[in-house]
Amino acid sequence: MQTVKIVVTGPxxxxxxxxxxxxxxxxxxxxxxxxxxxxxxxxxxxxxxxDFGRISVADDxxxxxxxxxxxxxxxxxxxxxxxxxxxxxxxxxxxxxxxFREARSILDxxxxxxxxxxxxxxxxxxxxxxxxxxxxxxALRIPKEVKVIPCVATNRESVKxxxxxxxxxxxxxxxKEGGE
Amino acid sequence: MxxxxxxxxxxxxxxxNLISLARKTGTLTIESNGKRSxxxxxxxxxxxATQDExxxxxxxxxxxxxxxxxxxxxxxxxxxxxxxxKELGLxxxxxxxxxxxxxxxxxxxxxxxxxxPIFTWTEGTFYFEASxxxxxxxxxxxxxxxxxxxxxSRRMQEWERLQDELPNLDMALKFVExxxxxxxxxxxxxxxxxxxxxINPRNTIRQIAQFNNxxxxxxRKIVYALLQAGLVELVQPExxxxxxPGAPSGAPVMRAPAVKRSVVEKIIGFLxx
Numbered sequence: 001m002q003t004v005k006i007v008v009t010g011p012x013x014x015x016x017x018x019x020x021x022x023x024x025x026x027x028x029x030x031x032x033x034x035x036x037x038x039x040x041x042x043x044x045x046x047x048x049x050x051d052f053g054r055i056s057v058a059d060d061x062x063x064x065x066x067x068x069x070x071x072x073x074x075x076x077x078x079x080x081x082x083x084x085x086x087x088x089x090x091x092x093x094x095x096x097x098x099x100f101r102e103a104r105s106i107l108d109x110x111x112x113x114x115x116x117x118x119x120x121x122x123x124x125x126x127x128x129x130x131x132x133x134x135x136x137x138x139a140l141r142i143p144k145e146v147k148v149i150p151c152v153a154t155n156r157e158s159v160k161x162x163x164x165x166x167x168x169x170x171x172x173x174x175x176k177e178g179g180e
Numbered sequence: 181m182x183x184x185x186x187x188x189x190x191x192x193x194x195x196x197n198l199i200s201l202a203r204k205t206g207t208l209t210i211e212s213n214g215k216r217s218x219x220x221x222x223x224x225x226x227x228x229a230t231q232d233e234x235x236x237x238x239x240x241x242x243x244x245x246x247x248x249x250x251x252x253x254x255x256x257x258x259x260x261x262x263x264x265x266k267e268l269g270l271x272x273x274x275x276x277x278x279x280x281x282x283x284x285x286x287x288x289x290x291x292x293x294x295x296x297p298i299f300t301w302t303e304g305t306f307y308f309e310a311s312x313x314x315x316x317x318x319x320x321x322x323x324x325x326x327x328x329x330x331x332x333s334r335r336m337q338e339w340e341r342l343q344d345e346l347p348n349l350d351m352a353l354k355f356v357e358x359x360x361x362x363x364x365x366x367x368x369x370x371x372x373x374x375x376x377x378x379i380n381p382r383n384t385i386r387q388i389a390q391f392n393n394x395x396x397x398x399x400r401k402i403v404y405a406l407l408q409a410g411l412v413e414l415v416q417p418e419x420x421x422x423x424x425p426g427a428p429s430g431a432p433v434m435r436a437p438a439v440k441r442s443v444v445e446k447i448i449g450f451l452x453x
Contacts, residue, residue, distance in 0.1 A: 002443065063447055098185070116434065116435065117436075129184050135183065139194065164451050164452065167447055171448070174436040177436045
């Protein structure tokens with residue numbers, strides 16, 4: 001049995017747990033805890049260790065999705081989760097510009113863990129006040145070579161599209177480096 | 181799409197940079213401490229800015245610029261048959277009171293004087309309405325945002341903010357594509373030119389500061405302005421392999437993970453179903 005891992009990261013409340021829940025074939029193994037800090041009480045619960053979703057691709061191949069905790073005080077988990085990942089998705093809440101700086105910082109941190117492929121998913125594009133992916137690219141100073149993909153984490157097709165874009169990128173890099 | 185947010189999270193400089201790079205048309209409204217500024221843009225250029233609800237009257241602008249006396253300005257403002265500033269401008273030029281250059285210069289200064297104070301606003305909200313351009317009866321002057329950003333950045337005296345934006349002086353700089361065309365329209369100070377002359381992926385920002393005997397604050401201020409104006413970008417210095425966690429990034433360095441092509445193809449095939 002071969003397993004591969006994709007990490008879904010991003011700031012607090014970006015929609016990481018929802019993203020995994022939407023595509024996972026199993027009920028997501030979530031390590032959520034009631035929010036204790038008043039400033040973070042914009043939702044009832046938050047991920048403190050990781051979210052864990054699973055997609056059985058074939059009898060001998062399983063794709064695992066790991067969601068990182070969004071709050072900085074749990075960032076000791078990030079490096080552990082990043083180990084051996086195929087690539088990662090940075091999920092950004094497109095209606096919360098106050099989280100963009102944090103998203104940029106998380107992106108830089110994960111890039112430093114491993115030079116694996118990644119994409120940025122501009123989540124909550126179904127909301128009226130959502131910043132467009134191109135505006136997000138400028139705001140987060142994301143180079144033009146990096147894909148910024150519109151996303152609605154509650155929509156299965158949208159989540160699949162983000163994962164596919166990441167996988168296309170992996171293929172491109174394998175081809176470029178002459179892999180099999 | 182709407183752009184709405186708080187200046188605490190997204191500064192005026194970043195907003196103008198975004199509007200310039202995305203070549204946006206529309207009106208940006210910024211509200212802070214009871215003050216309300218409206219900035220109008222056409223295809224990424226600043227064309228008007230005012231803190232007056234109805235925009236500044238041309239007669240008042242020319243009076244402030246010393247081109248009209250107070251009495252002349254008052255007389256013009258009371259002549260209700262003059263509908264627009266454009267019409268008024270034409271009348272004043274034809275009557276020999278002012279030249280076209282006087283009007284352009286005065287309106288330009290009025291716009292800029294309404295923009296620069298906003299750079300110091302750190303609290304407040306903003307809202308960008310795409311394709312909305314009020315003040316159609318006012319004279320508009322297209323102004324390159326790069327120059328505005330550079331001057332606005334000069335006026336920002338926020339050391340902490342600068343340090344936050346540019347935490348790592350061991351990064352290098354390189355010019356973005358075709359900087360020559362942009363540099364022609366920009367007024368750089370002597371200090372800025374000194375920094376520009378050392379820009380090269382081999383030189384770290386710290387080294388450029390040392391060459392020019394500049395403090396960390398001085399170099400941060402100059403590099404920040406050049407970055408926000410989109411003239412240069414941060415890169416890893418040549419010979420350095422990997423960025424430190426949290427460091428600003430340059431070109432992305434991605435490598436294929438240790439996985440077989442067939443495995444990835446299998447997952448893609450599964451997801452495409």
